[in-house]
Amino acid sequence: MDILRFASLAKLLPLSNEQLVQIAPYASERIIPTGRRLLLDGPFAQELVLIAAGRGVVRCAGETVDHVGPGDVFGELGAARPPYDTASVIALTELQLVVFSARSIRSLRSAAPATVAALVAACAPEPVAGVAEQPAPALALVRSAA
Numbered sequence: 001m002d003i004l005r006f007a008s009l010a011k012l013l014p015l016s017n018e019q020l021v022q023i024a025p026y027a028s029e030r031i032i033p034t035g036r037r038l039l040l041d042g043p044f045a046q047e048l049v050l051i052a053a054g055r056g057v058v059r060c061a062g063e064t065v066d067h068v069g070p071g072d073v074f075g076e077l078g079a080a081r082p083p084y085d086t087a088s089v090i091a092l093t094e095l096q097l098v099v100f101s102a103r104s105i106r107s108l109r110s111a112a113p114a115t116v117a118a119l120v121a122a123c124a125p126e127p128v129a130g131v132a133e134q135p136a137p138a139l140a141l142v143r144s145a146a
Contacts, residue, residue: 026104032095054095060087
């Protein structure tokens with residue numbers, strides 16, 4: 001992935017330039033077209049996904065339960081377990097996703113374990129001020145439902 005584009009992701013601002021250079025080759029970019037439905041869990045269930053651009057709505061049992069957009073992070077490798085295992089995401093606009101596969105994370109961990117720790121920490125849900133240990137609205141990883 002292009003290092004300049006990668007460095008512009010707000011979630012990754014806490015990482016040093018050296019760490020960004022280390023993790024950029026392990027990231028891939030996926031574009032999800034407007035209107036595409038993404039199913040939570042599935043073939044990509046061992047990944048970490050950052051939304052670089054676009055908006056989506058999370059639906060569970062026919063009800064809207066959340067919205068996702070730039071800066072949101074989800075996936076099995078994320079810091080929080082998914083509360084919406086049976087949900088789907090509908091891309092309201094084109095979604096640009098930055099994806100780290102489990103294999104990429106394992107390779108990076110063997111080469112630079114501190115960098116993986118920094119990546120996971122940067123992608124952790126931010127606590128809400130004044131709320132003690134609130135469960136984060138993280139989502140499971142997605143697969144496209146054509």
